[in-house]
Amino acid sequence: MLDADFFRRWMTATSASVDREAERLTALDSPIGDADHGSNLRRGFAAVTAALEKEAPRTPGAVLILAGRQLISTVGGASGPLYGTLLRRTGKALGDAPEVGPEQLAEALRAGVDAVMQLGGAAPGDKTMIDALVPAVDALADGFGAARAAAEQGAEATTPLQARKGRASYLGERSIGHQDPGATSAALLIAALVDAGTDGE
């Protein structure tokens, strides 16, 4: 079972890997975006970690709702509302149970991803974070490792796509040949589930 501590570790691990990979995310955002994805997410997840330390929410759902609110209030851009909504809606779907099973997490994450698709209007294949998140949620039944692999594959598979949402879509065909920074950071979020699971054992 996964408790509030697991979800706190998930957010901390995400913060650490976003911090580590910030320059790579910003570099991916240069040719098809505006070169700030890494610094924006770094600022957001640092605020998440600080808020979790201060408020110490006691249920998995409360951890994710607090994290989502922090992202909405600190990141800006499109990634703030989108990542914020992902975590808030996943947290809401978890309810106020003190512990949740992996199946419940998968189900809640699917609700979160659906909310992101609704808010941003993106579908799979549009070259966005959705291209990493949807396969990850589908693979979650086979464990965190499988979800991580699926998310990373999904992110890599955005390279040949033409962007149809967000700022990269302005480039039309010129967006082809670049890996999507949003899908790449989404894969970091999913990969951090593995770290959170390992650290607790």
Place this chain on the structure above:
Amino acid sequence: MRMLINVPETVVADALRGMAAAHPELTVDVDNRVVVRRDAPVAGKVALVSGGGSGHEPLHGGFVGPGMLSAACPGEVFTSPVPDQMVRAAAAVDSGAGVLFVIKNYTGDVLNFEMAAELAEDEGIQVAKVLVDDDVAVTDSLYTAGRRGTGATLFVEKIAGAAADEGQPLERVEAVARQVNENSRSFGVALSACTTPAKGGPTFDLPEGELEFGVGIHGEPGRERRPMMTSREIADAAVQAILDDMTPRNPVLVLVNGMGATPLLELYGFNAEVQRVLTERGVAVARTLVGNYVTSLDMAGASVTLCQVDEELLRLWDAPVSTPGLRWGR
């Protein structure tokens, strides 16, 4: 790239502190990142709130003052502000007559302003929204995020601001803003990439002897790359792209806008070419504005915005305005 900054993390806050020192007629909340006209809320009048990523100065903070915006919310460089800022700004300027959000059409700005509008309405503030999407370089289709908001933002903020200043009600101010946007089109080119503080280098590589054609205001590349053109050729192509999309029946306002690193000497020369094409194409010019108004950090290049105006819109354009970035008639 050498930049006149301390560290990238404090660029926006440093600029706001400097703005506060230079403009006592504005209230600048550096911590919460809101710029408000000092006499707000103005009794009985609709308030205009805009905002967006920093790096486009004087847009938007430089357009706060009587006759234009009531408040502006600056985000991080090229990153939309967060809903908390917009709600705070709306609460500070609402006199009870309502607030109009002027939103440039970018995914981030739209999402954050929509969240803010809901939160502000929860607090009892009446909110209307207008989306600015004037850039003809982007095909408006299901396969893009839609046209970008660029130079027309200045026209919308000035003209709707004048309507609000006259005491027109919210639905009227909103209708004027919408009318201005619908009658505006822009097209821009970049002669260099820009340098974001976060990256510290150019956002993309532009080889010598080439230009980016159909560029936005965030350092993203344009729709295509072309061999370098003369001012005359760029004016022909930019005006052509606009007139392919809009046939003005009324006289137009012309904005020849610098992207940040192109000298006024070049901008005036470019304006001469723009006016030449407009004369050749039989488009009457009502007023012209030349300068750096909707910039993209240190990008070199320029954009052209045309806004066709009837007598009422022209009257509102000519009305007095008193802001750091635009000032006449008072």
